[in-house]
Amino acid sequence: MAILEIKHVSKFFGGLAANSDVSFEINPGMIMGLIGPNGAGKTTLFNCITGYYPPSKGEVIFDGRRMNGLQPDKVCKLGMARTWQKVRPLAKMSVVDNVMVGALCRTNSLKLAREMAMEQVRVVRLEHRSNFLAGGLPIGERKKLEVARVLATQPKLLLLDEVMGGLNPAESEEIIQLILDIRKLGITQMVIEHDMKAIMRISDRIVVLNSGEKLAEGTPDEIVNNPEVVAAYLGSE
Ligand SMILES: Nc1ncnc2c1ncn2[C@@H]1O[C@H](COP(=O)(O)OP(=O)(O)OP(=O)(O)O)[C@@H](O)[C@H]1O
Ligand SMILES: [Mg+2]
Known part of the structure; x- marks a missing residue:
């Protein structure tokens, strides 16, 4: 059974269709890439999936349950968590305290939350920075x-919005390894x-958005050889 089903999702901002009749499924354990030109509607789709916006039309089914209308904190408790394209940590708090905020979604114990946070700080290899x-x-x-x-929120499904954006090749490589871990x-x-190059390496399948619509879906090989995708997006890369 699919862990996530996107069924005919549309999101309108006034007259603009940021997402238009988008459908696809994600199977458990896989990495699904989501690509497309700037303004294609990728972040908006994440917002619709994780409860930051209600979809204008269509359904988001996670783990067999309809998510439409649920608030982001509820969605997170059910096991879906996302990162933000524009990173905004709690600047005046330490690294481990920032991660504790995520862990507190699962426990009220500060001691346990700190242990859970340290575990994830180690997963991303930031131990040496934990008190910075x-x-x-x-x-x-x-x-x-x-x-x-x-x-630290213990997600079943993690949605990553441009975690390699603005990084140099060595830093991107570390993130690729982290995603594979x-x-x-x-x-x-x-x-x-x-x-x-990164998305081709890590993805089992890829969905391509263009002007809010799903332009294509397939394996990385199918996507790079799809003439419509090349014309709309890859040709300019
Ligand atoms: N809250 C909003 N109100 C009005 N328009 C919005 C809003 N959020 C997004 N849009 C518009 O929806 C379209 C899709 O934006 P979105 O941020 O989802 O694109 P994207 O694919 O993530 O682009 P990028 O690669 O630049 O991050 C854009 O035209 C954007 O201006
Ligand atoms: Mg975006």
């Missing part, structure tokens, strides 16, 4: 902190990324 103020971290480490924070933990992932 988050606001002082360079961008590469902020992105890792963002991932640790959502991992997370897959080994059995967590399903949906990944928005503009770095085509």
Whole structure:
């Protein structure tokens, strides 16, 4: 059974269809890539899936349950968590305290939340920074902190919005390895990324959005060889 079913989802902002009749499924354990030009509607789809916006039309089914209308905190408790394209850590709190905020979604015990947070700080390899103020971290480490924070909510499905955006090749490689490590933990992932080499390497399947519509879906090989995708997006890369 699919862990996530997107059924005919549309999202309108006034006259603009940011998402238009988008449908696809994600099976447990897989990495689904989500690509498309700037303004294609990728982040909006994440917002519709995770409860930040209600879809204007269509349904989001997670783990067999209809999510439409549920608030983000409820969605997170049910096991879906997302990172943000624009990273905003709690700047005046330490790295481990930032991650605790995620863990507190699962426990009221500060002691347990701290242990859970440290575990995720280790997963993203930020142990040496655990007591640093988050606001002082360079961008590469902020992105890792963002991932640790959502991992601490113990998601079944993780949605990553451009976690490699603005990183140099060495930093991107670390994130790629992290995403592959997370897959080994059995967590399903949906990944928005503009770095085509990276998305081709990590994705089992890819959905392409263009002007809010699903332009194509397939394996990485099928996507790079799809003439419509090349014309709309890849040709300009
Ligand atoms: N809250 C909003 N109100 C009005 N328009 C919005 C809102 N959020 C997004 N849009 C519009 O919806 C369209 C899709 O935006 P979205 O941010 O989802 O694109 P994207 O694929 O994530 O782009 P990028 O690759 O640049 O991050 C854009 O035209 C954007 O201006
Ligand atoms: Mg976006």
